[in-house]
Amino acid sequence: MSDIPAARNTMSVLRHLASRPGPVRASSLARELELPRSSIYQLLAVMIDEGFVVHYPEDRTYGLSALVSEIGTSALRSERLSRLATSLMHNLASAAPIPVVAHLAVLSGPEVSYAARVQGSRAPTTVSAVGVRLPAHLTATGRAMLAQLTAAQVRAIYPSRSALTRRQSAGPQTLPELTQLLATTRERGWAIEIGDVTADYASVGAAAFDRNGYPSAAIGLTFRTDAVANNWDELGAATVAAARALTARLTGRAS
CATH class of the missing domain: 3.30.450.40 (GAF domain)
Known part of the structure; x- marks a missing residue:
């Protein structure tokens, strides 16, 4: 089976956000998914741009958007x-x-x-x-x-x-x-x-x-x-x- 790391990491981020009761920090995502923080920020930026993730700047956290549901x-x-x-x-x-x-x-x-x-x-x-x-x-x-x-x-x-x-x-x-x-x-x-x-x-x-x-x-x-x-x-x-x-x-x- 072919492996596309960016796609797999994107799915991991979405799955992780879906499993949490509320928005989470990028640092928590990086730590729990064991991914570089720079990669997490890049993935989040794309998902925000595509409408799948919402950024809450006042708390510096990220959560799933209504588009997913x-x-x-x-x-x-x-x-x-x-x-x-x-x-x-x-x-x-x-x-x-x-x-x-x-x-x-x-x-x-x-x-x-x-x-x-x-x-x-x-x-x-x-x-x-x-x-x-x-x-x-x-x-x-x-x-x-x-x-x-x-x-x-x-x-x-x-x-x-x-x-x-x-x-x-x-x-x-x-x-x-x-x-x-x-x-x-x-x-x-x-x-x-x-x-x-x-x-x-x-x-x-x-x-x-x-x-x-x-x-x-x-x-x-x-x-x-x-x-x-x-x-x-x-x-x-x-x-x-x-x-x-x-x-x-x-x-x-x-x-």
Whole structure:
């Protein structure tokens, strides 16, 4: 197994800080981890810059930031969502009139992160593997969630006036174009993406909500564009039904 001392020492510092009830001094870290004090200060400076560690200058101590717990919470949230959604996704994929891949995505800033994936019979290969991140405005699941946010929330996610990311020379290029697309998505009740992520592939998606009415996840179906024929409405309605069922599981309320 290859050994990268800086990476191993970084993990040691994080683990040590996590095991303590409060912030600690750099000298204590150096002594207990048996590392040069200069190395400890260098590691702490990088971790502070990356947002993982907080410096308390009044006490000359260091402690973990909220980012560490947020990362853990995010991982647990994705795992919980996956458990709640997987059976719904299996049913969705098996009942689809064409070969599909069902996936579960969560919104993370301007990206979606795939938390679960179920491949139906004879389903095509897709990029939506668990852990993969894609621009939210290009995916059906991302559009489904973005469409349920306020205009101010969408602007906060896309504050720049520069062109939006594109993969296939397709999809919205500007915030006004995205705003119009999201309005159409809200009116329809579910999102569509055709060739914006992968040429010759298309997707539909619908958002699921938590107790506060926030779109905490979205369920989507991806399939080959030449296979969909007249099944758009059927696929969209089925995805909406699965998303509503997930909402019921998330909230404890009947859909």
